[in-house]
Amino acid sequence: MSDSSPNDGALDRAERDPGSVATTALGDGAVQIDFDEAYYPKDAIYGAAYVFIDRCYVHLDRAGDRRVRVTLRSKTGAPLDTQALAGELQNELLCQAWRLSIAAENRQLIESIAARALGGAAGPPGLDELLAMDIDEASAFEDPLGIAMSWEEKYKKKGGATDDAAPEKSPADEPASDAEKGS
Amino acid sequence: MIQIRFHEELYDALSIDEAVKTYEPYAKLTAHREAGGTIVHVEALEGGADEPLIAAELGNFALGRAVERSRAQTPTAKEGT
Amino acid sequence: MSTSLITLGSKPSAPPDLVPIRFRDVGGDVLLTGPWGDWIFVSQAELATLARGKLDPSSDLFARLADKNFIRSKVDVDKVATAMREKKRFLDYGPILHMMIVTLRCNETCVYCHASRADMDAVHTDMTPEIAERSVDLALQSTSPSVTIEFQGGEPLVAFPIVKHIVNYALQRNRAYGKDLGFTMVSNLALMDDEKMKFLVGNKVQICTSIDGPEPLHNKQRVLVGGSAYFESARWIERINKAYIDLGLDPTLYHVEALLTTTRDTLKRPREIVDTLLSLGCRAIFLRPVDPFGFAEKTRSKIEYDRAEYREFYRTAVDYILDLNKRGEQVLERYAAIFLTKILRGEDPNFMDIRSPGGSGIGALAYNYDGKIFTSDEGRMMYETGDDSFVIGDARTATYRGLMKHETIRALVLASIREVQPDCVSCAYVPYCGVQAEHNHRTQGTIFGRMRESTLCMVHKGIQDYLFEKLRENDPSTVEILRRWTTVRERTHFVHASAAS
Numbered sequence: 024m025s026d027s028s029p030n031d032g033a034l035d036r037a038e039r040d041p042g043s044v045a046t047t048a049l050g051d052g053a054v055q056i057d058f059d060e061a062y063y064p065k066d067a068i069y070g071a072a073y074v075f076i077d078r079c080y081v082h083l084d085r086a087g088d089r090r091v092r093v094t095l096r097s098k099t100g101a102p103l104d105t106q107a108l109a110g111e112l113q114n115e116l117l118c119q120a121w122r123l124s125i126a127a128e129n130r131q132l133i134e135s136i137a138a139r140a141l142g143g144a145a146g147p148p149g150l151d152e153l154l155a156m157d158i159d160e161a162s163a164f165e166d167p168l169g170i171a172m173s174w175e176e177k178y179k180k181k182g183g184a185t186d187d188a189a190p191e192k193s194p195a196d197e198p199a200s201d202a203e204k205g206s
Numbered sequence: 207m208i209q210i211r212f213h214e215e216l217y218d219a220l221s222i223d224e225a226v227k228t229y230e231p232y233a234k235l236t237a238h239r240e241a242g243g244t245i246v247h248v249e250a251l252e253g254g255a256d257e258p259l260i261a262a263e264l265g266n267f268a269l270g271r272a273v274e275r276s277r278a279q280t281p282t283a284k285e286g287t
Numbered sequence: 288m289s290t291s292l293i294t295l296g297s298k299p300s301a302p303p304d305l306v307p308i309r310f311r312d313v314g315g316d317v318l319l320t321g322p323w324g325d326w327i328f329v330s331q332a333e334l335a336t337l338a339r340g341k342l343d344p345s346s347d348l349f350a351r352l353a354d355k356n357f358i359r360s361k362v363d364v365d366k367v368a369t370a371m372r373e374k375k376r377f378l379d380y381g382p383i384l385h386m387m388i389v390t391l392r393c394n395e396t397c398v399y400c401h402a403s404r405a406d407m408d409a410v411h412t413d414m415t416p417e418i419a420e421r422s423v424d425l426a427l428q429s430t431s432p433s434v435t436i437e438f439q440g441g442e443p444l445v446a447f448p449i450v451k452h453i454v455n456y457a458l459q460r461n462r463a464y465g466k467d468l469g470f471t472m473v474s475n476l477a478l479m480d481d482e483k484m485k486f487l488v489g490n491k492v493q494i495c496t497s498i499d500g501p502e503p504l505h506n507k508q509r510v511l512v513g514g515s516a517y518f519e520s521a522r523w524i525e526r527i528n529k530a531y532i533d534l535g536l537d538p539t540l541y542h543v544e545a546l547l548t549t550t551r552d553t554l555k556r557p558r559e560i561v562d563t564l565l566s567l568g569c570r571a572i573f574l575r576p577v578d579p580f581g582f583a584e585k586t587r588s589k590i591e592y593d594r595a596e597y598r599e600f601y602r603t604a605v606d607y608i609l610d611l612n613k614r615g616e617q618v619l620e621r622y623a624a625i626f627l628t629k630i631l632r633g634e635d636p637n638f639m640d641i642r643s644p645g646g647s648g649i650g651a652l653a654y655n656y657d658g659k660i661f662t663s664d665e666g667r668m669m670y671e672t673g674d675d676s677f678v679i680g681d682a683r684t685a686t687y688r689g690l691m692k693h694e695t696i697r698a699l700v701l702a703s704i705r706e707v708q709p710d711c712v713s714c715a716y717v718p719y720c721g722v723q724a725e726h727n728h729r730t731q732g733t734i735f736g737r738m739r740e741s742t743l744c745m746v747h748k749g750i751q752d753y754l755f756e757k758l759r760e761n762d763p764s765t766v767e768i769l770r771r772w773t774t775v776r777e778r779t780h781f782v783h784a785s786a787a788s
Contacts, residue, residue, distance in 0.1 A: 065216075072269060072273065076266045076270055082210070082265050084211060115733065117709075118735070122709050125708070125712050129706070132704075132706065136378070136644060137700050137704070139375075139378045140378045141692070141700060143378050143381065144382065144430060144648070144649040146430035
């Protein structure tokens with residue numbers, strides 16, 4: 024991973040590769056940054072924009088097919104602040120995009136750790152809490168997790184490949200991933 | 207008067223509506239739909255806060271609500287982001 | 288990161304029998320860390336071989352890797368699973384540390400103060416008995432078998448009646464809960480007297496104070512109107528330590544510890560700082576960098592510094608501490624001890640700010656004088672300066688499980704699982720590290736943070752770089768000292784054991 028600021032030569036990069044990021048300084052102390060959704064999913068753009076709404080005025084718009092335009096204006100109005108914030112936004116966007124990818128690949132791990140941590144901290148419900156639960160005849164037999172379902176019923180093929188035909192793998196079954204770069 | 211364009215793929219109608227309702231006491235606001243999104247017109251009230259400020263704050267509010275709504279609808283995996 | 292570690296060919300691949308690794312350039316060799324915290328040094332040439340997918344099962348490298356759980360087919364899965372389960376056992380129970388901010392009033396003014404202090408006449412910032420009792424009730428309902436109540440402020444001695452009330456109430460209520468209960472107090476000691484000392488020592492309240500260095504520096508940073516803050520701390524450290532000796536307690540284990548907060552002035556004098564703390568009987572020196580909460584933010588321009596300077600300070604100070612150890616002094620550096628416990632023992636000392644997931648909420652809670660409950664003391668400090676993001680309840684109305692199920696705690700857990708965060712996911716130090724989410728929020732506006740821009744990440748990487756350099760050098764006397772720093776000697780005297788035990 025490069026240690027250089029993602030804002031370095033942004034305009035030059037946009038000219039060479041219009042598909043990535045283009046940054047334009049506007050005259051009124053605002054900056055406009057266009058992102059390609061192929062590189063930065065909308066969720067990541069949302070996440071990055073949200074991080075800044077306490078410090079900046081942020082506006083999103085479409086700038087062509089699969090391109091999102093983020094207009095950023097510092098609440099102080101100073102142009103220098105705006106440029107720095109634009110750089111920070113791009114860094115945050117990179118983090119958000121990468122985090123989406125990591126989370127998707129490690130969903131099981133995240134859920135396992137979070138469940139253990141929160142379950143361990145909260146402990147089992149007490150009698151008062153159980154009595155306060157609204158369980159009637161209709162809801163008593165709801166099975167949202169499919170616990171009562173047999174394996175065959177849960178994973179039976181539906182005339183071809185299913186979305187979740189394979190049983191859950193244990194960590195030991197996971198294929199070795201490539202050696203990751205150190206930092 | 208200032209016009210703010212909210213693209214329909216980026217701002218849901220409910221979030222825009224909420225933003226308009228929230229800032230109604232501070233400016234004269236009108237909204238209309240057109241192809242691809244909603245346009246909100248911001249006109250300052252006599253002796254009130256200035257239009258650019260109201261417009262900017264309204265925009266932030268709408269974006270915030272749109273993001274929150276989008277996250278509330280996405281699957282659990284995305285809560286890790 | 289060094290991208291020059293490997294000259295990549297057209298298609299790099301790892302040997303199929305190698306577990307997932309992360310790597311880092313340390314002192315010219317390459318540190319490999321495995322998923323469970325095992326580590327090994329290899330040469331750059333050996334790393335290049337591995338990156339080509341080559342690993343001769345008859346080679347010395349293979350044998351060395353197998354010995355450290357890096358060879359998949361040689362891993363004792365049950366043993367590793369047991370070790371991991373033990374290492375993460377803190378996940379099985381709730382908050383062990385319960386910080387009670389008994390008042391905001393303080394008799395000193397400190398340049399870096401993050402307690403958002405109040406003047407001595409602000410009695411409305413004292414905790415009421417009702418809020419104190421409700422806070423204790425909630426603390427004792429933690430699923431943790433051990434509970435530590437830590438008195439903070441302001442200056443907790445200002446509200447000594449409430450401190451006494453909490454101690455007495457907690458001891459009485461604990462008869463029903465059966466926790467291993469402990470008390471600690473963080474105090475500047477300037478308001479200590481014989482009566483207070485008798486109560487605190489008699490009720491086994493562990494006392495911790497702040498010493499910023501030699502007297503002139505300490506008094507410059509911690510102003511006590513009409514007196515010398517250093518003199519007051521020093522004399523009561525001596526008196527309390529003597530009281531422990533009179534009780535027949537081992538002074539190397541039972542003594543007042545002092546915390547240090549490094550500022551720009553501190554960085555110039557690492558050896559003097561260490562000597563001062565040693566002269567006061569301290570055996571664990573915690574070289575903490577300044578943090579961005581509360582008052583510290585306002586005086587940032589005067590006391591803040593580049594973390595690269597802190598790294599140099601840390602290295603010089605710890606080198607000096609190691610030298611002292613070689614000359615027979617028994618003293619450790621706390622940060623080093625925390626990381627080394629994970630690196631050398633594969634255990635987790637459960638330090639809230641350096642664990643994954645972090646301890647905010649699930650490991651510690653802060654109960655403010657006004658009843659508000661926070662995920663951490665840092666969250667409480669931000670509240671006092673206008674940010675209520677980390678309020679999770681009120682002691683008067685909250686339930687324990689309601690607090691633990693709060694969405695903010697859930698968010699902090701998710702944000703602090705370092706193994707799945709950008710940058711950390713590929714960092715060699717991820718098995719040992721942790722970053723507080725509240726710090727990320729304060730400095731970067733997001734609880735997840737951007738580690739490349741994080742001063743806390745820079746500090747933690749810097750410390751671990753230093754420690755692994757020492758381990759790579761493998762000087763026997765140094766390594767022996769570092770191992771000794773991981774030895775935990777339980778301070779059982781301070782534990783009010785449950786009635787059932």
